[in-house]
Amino acid sequence: MITVDSLTKTYGGFTAVDDVTFTARPGRVTGFLGPNGAGKSTTMRVMVGLTPATSGGVTVCGRQFRDLPNPGLEVGVLLDASAQHAGRTGREILTVAQRTMGLPKSRVDEMIDLVSLTSSEADRRVRDYSLGMRQRLGIATALLGQPEVLILDEPANGLDPAGIRWMRDLLRGYANQGATVLLSSHLLHEIEVIADDLVVIGNGRIVAQGAKSDLLATAGTLVRTPDVTALAHALTVSGVAFTKSAATGGDDVLRVEADTDVVGRVALEARVLLLELRPAEGAGLEEMFLELTSDTQRETVIEGAAA
Amino acid sequence: MSTITADTPGTATVTRVERREPAPIPFTRLLSVELRKSFDTRAGFWLMASIGIASLLATGAVLLWAPDSELTYSTFATAIGFPMAIILPMVAVLSVTSEWSQRSGLTSFTLVPNRSKVIAAKAGVTVGISVVSMLLAMAIGVVGTLVGSAILGISPVWDAGFVDLANIVLAQVLGMLVGFMLGVVIRSSSAAIVAYFVYSFALTAITEVLAATQDWFANLQPWVDFNYAQGALFNGSLNGEQWANLAVTGVVWLVAPLTFGLWSLMRSEVK
Numbered sequence: 001m002i003t004v005d006s007l008t009k010t011y012g013g014f015t016a017v018d019d020v021t022f023t024a025r026p027g028r029v030t031g032f033l034g035p036n037g038a039g040k041s042t043t044m045r046v047m048v049g050l051t052p053a054t055s056g057g058v059t060v061c062g063r064q065f066r067d068l069p070n071p072g073l074e075v076g077v078l079l080d081a082s083a084q085h086a087g088r089t090g091r092e093i094l095t096v097a098q099r100t101m102g103l104p105k106s107r108v109d110e111m112i113d114l115v116s117l118t119s120s121e122a123d124r125r126v127r128d129y130s131l132g133m134r135q136r137l138g139i140a141t142a143l144l145g146q147p148e149v150l151i152l153d154e155p156a157n158g159l160d161p162a163g164i165r166w167m168r169d170l171l172r173g174y175a176n177q178g179a180t181v182l183l184s185s186h187l188l189h190e191i192e193v194i195a196d197d198l199v200v201i202g203n204g205r206i207v208a209q210g211a212k213s214d215l216l217a218t219a220g221t222l223v224r225t226p227d228v229t230a231l232a233h234a235l236t237v238s239g240v241a242f243t244k245s246a247a248t249g250g251d252d253v254l255r256v257e258a259d260t261d262v263v264g265r266v267a268l269e270a271r272v273l274l275l276e277l278r279p280a281e282g283a284g285l286e287e288m289f290l291e292l293t294s295d296t297q298r299e300t301v302i303e304g305a306a307a
Numbered sequence: 308m309s310t311i312t313a314d315t316p317g318t319a320t321v322t323r324v325e326r327r328e329p330a331p332i333p334f335t336r337l338l339s340v341e342l343r344k345s346f347d348t349r350a351g352f353w354l355m356a357s358i359g360i361a362s363l364l365a366t367g368a369v370l371l372w373a374p375d376s377e378l379t380y381s382t383f384a385t386a387i388g389f390p391m392a393i394i395l396p397m398v399a400v401l402s403v404t405s406e407w408s409q410r411s412g413l414t415s416f417t418l419v420p421n422r423s424k425v426i427a428a429k430a431g432v433t434v435g436i437s438v439v440s441m442l443l444a445m446a447i448g449v450v451g452t453l454v455g456s457a458i459l460g461i462s463p464v465w466d467a468g469f470v471d472l473a474n475i476v477l478a479q480v481l482g483m484l485v486g487f488m489l490g491v492v493i494r495s496s497s498a499a500i501v502a503y504f505v506y507s508f509a510l511t512a513i514t515e516v517l518a519a520t521q522d523w524f525a526n527l528q529p530w531v532d533f534n535y536a537q538g539a540l541f542n543g544s545l546n547g548e549q550w551a552n553l554a555v556t557g558v559v560w561l562v563a564p565l566t567f568g569l570w571s572l573m574r575s576e577v578k
Contacts, residue, residue: 049420050413050577066420070329077417083410087348093414096347099340100332100418125349141414 001026001180002047002149006056009042016042018204019056024182024197026148029175031195031212032184033289039204040184041079044153048077060149072101075149076142081134081158086127090117090137093126094144101145111140116166131158139167150174152183156190168194188289200289220257224276225267228252234270235263255280332419337428345402345432354398355436361390362444366451370458378455379464383448384475385541391444391479396486396507399433400499403490408497412577422573430487437483441476470544478540481557482507488561492568494575507534533560 002024009017017039024030034040045051047058049065057064061074068074084093094108112122115136126134135158142150150171156164171194175181185191191198198215200208208215225231228251235242235256240263242256252275256263260277267274345351365386373382403426406412419425456463486503493499511534518525518535528535529549533556539549 045576045578048417050416052574052576068420069331071420072418073329077414079413079417080410083413085348085405085409085411087350087409088411092347096340096344097414097418099336099343100415102330102332102336 001061002030002151002182003059004043004047004056005058007043007046007053007058008055009039009046009051010054015204017046020201020204020206021056022199022206022209024180024199026180027175027178028196029171029181029183029194030197030199031191032182032199032201033186033188033191034184034201035186038186038201040186040201041153043201044079044151044182044184047151048075048079050079060151070101070145072097072147073145074147075151076145076147077150078135078138078142078152078155080153081131081138084126084134084137087125089123089125090129090133091122093137094122094140097141097144103145107144111144114143115140132160132163135159136163139170148178149180150182152181154185155183156185156187164190220255220280221260221263222253222255222276222278222280223263223267223274224253225272225274226252227272228254230270231267231272231274234266234272238262238266240266332424334424334428337419337424338431341402341425341428341432342435345398345436351398351401354394354401358391358394358440359443359447361394362387362447365390366447369451370455375459378452378459379466380448380452381467381471383451383455384445384467384472387444387448388475388479388541391440392482392507395437395440395479395483396503397500398436399483399486400490400503401496402429402433403487404494404496404499407494407577410578416577423569426491426569426572430484433483433487434480437480438476441479445472474540474543474545478537481537481540481561484565485561488565488568491572492564494572510534530555531559533557 004020004022007017007020008015020039020043022030032040032043042051046053047060047065048071061068065071065075071077088096091108091112094111095105098105098108112119117133117136117140121129121133126137129137135155139152139155142152152171155167155171159167171181171183175196183191183194192212195212198209198212199206223231231254232242235254240256240258242254244251244254260279264274264277267277346355366383369378369383369386373386406415406425415425416422452463452465485506486499489499489502489506493502514524514528514532514535518528529552536549536552536556539545539553545553
């Protein structure tokens with residue numbers, strides 16, 4: 001269980017994390033989603049005590065991270081796979097962590113096997129590792145102490161498709177055993193296939209959170225027509241709410257807050273030609289993500305960021 | 308087009324076995340981990356090995372080139388002390404700064420969130436290494452003296468007593484702590500190493516010139532110049548005033564900046 005409570009972190013006049021509150025629950029994979037620079041990594045660094053919070057705070061397993069007696073046995077952390085001493089071998093990095101936690105020596109080899117590093121790769125120095133190998137080593141370090149909470153910042157970075165699939169199964173297995181898994185990503189599809197719960201952040205603020213199924217269920221219907229004006233009129237008359245679809249970009253698409261059969265019937269009665277009619281959730285999180293973050297995205301907030 | 312089949316698990320029904328609270332990490336374990344970290348990189352290993360290598364080279368140089376009359380124990384001790392005064396502080400600097408320069412601190416300070424414990428373990432290992440290195444150096448000096456006297460066919464000259472040797476060890480420990488302090492304050496390998504050379508060599512040259520040309524400074528120097536005050540340690544036993552000089556300058560040049568460095572290190576962001 002990770003509880004983030006009204007967390008704010010400012011750097012001078014810049015607010016990196018702005019009053020963020022959410023909970024990552026046991027037995028679930030919580031996806032922490034946001035565009036670059038949204039405050040995901042800062043939030044995660046505050047969680048594990050590497051960055052002091054300006055106000056608010058985080059508890060992990062019911063207490064502040066710094067009060068955990070042997071944090072490696074309770075919380076597995078991977079913040080940056082490249083943050084390792086380049087002159088140590090992979091095996092040595094795991095051994096240092098294993099000794100710090102006071103675990104049996106055999107755990108090191110178990111972890112090397114688990115993340116599919118070969119024995120000769122494990123004996124190479126980390127400066128000669130690819131990003132994918134560093135990522136596997138970082139995951140091995142995080143899992144070493146069999147923790148009940150995992151905090152992983154962009155763990156899929158640098159992994160090949162098979163590696164991403166492997167990691168997804170691994171994290172799912174962990175959550176199914178009752179662990180709390182929090183992972184961040186800016187890659188929507190990655191999060192979409194694994195997360196149970198979502199926390200979407202943009203410019204330091206949470207813009208949406210909840211169960212993935214709930215968030216997707218509210219997405220409604222996408223409808224494309226050559227005669228937008230007529231359809232809009234018909235929908236208004238029928239009392240169905242709709243908006244122009246931001247994510248699909250086309251002028252001829254409406255996102256309607258009703259099921260496909262309702263929209264189809266309205267169009268039929270108004271004799272409006274439809275080119276496309278489908279549940280908006282088919283467009284997946286991308287629709288939601290772009291929509292939710294469109295007013296906080298990098299491209300559109302240059303004046304906001306300067307403030 | 309892939310559709311998402313969310314397996315809507317509802318609230319978690321799986322409960323984990325209640326865990327026992329782990330025991331806190333003992334300080335001795337941190338000491339052993341930090342000691343291991345001083346040796347387990349190629350750079351670290353050779354830096355440590357160079358302590359022994361440099362002692363042997365210095366001993367060999369004395370045997371080859373020192374005049375016969377100076378083949379005494381104190382000559383060996385002094386010759387071995389020079390490379391030590393450079394190598395040991397580097398070991399101290401890197402033990403702290405590599406956590407930032409190599410970014411391994413992300414893991415170290417996540418596994419042990421109480422940073423003061425990690426830094427204290429590093430300090431303990433640093434002092435331990437300097438004492439052990441000096442004992443090694445003295446043993447090599449003994450061998451050098453015996454070999455030298457055997458070559459000359461004279462009886463070996465033991466012209467350095469326990470107090471002299473203890474003072475030299477203290478001087479090396481202080482030098483290593485200066486390196487440690489600069490590492491804590493600066494937290495960047497290259498900058499801290501440069502700072503060490505400025506601190507102990509460039510600064511010494513400047514104060515020497517100043518003392519030679521300005522009478523007021525020459526009188527004041529023992530009370531303001533840490534390097535000068537340490538110099539007394541290499542010249543036999545110290546009188547009360549010299550100990551006071553060492554204490555006063557040590558507080559100003561070592562303890563105060565170290566305190567500030569620790570204070571800022573505890574509050575800094577580890578990136």
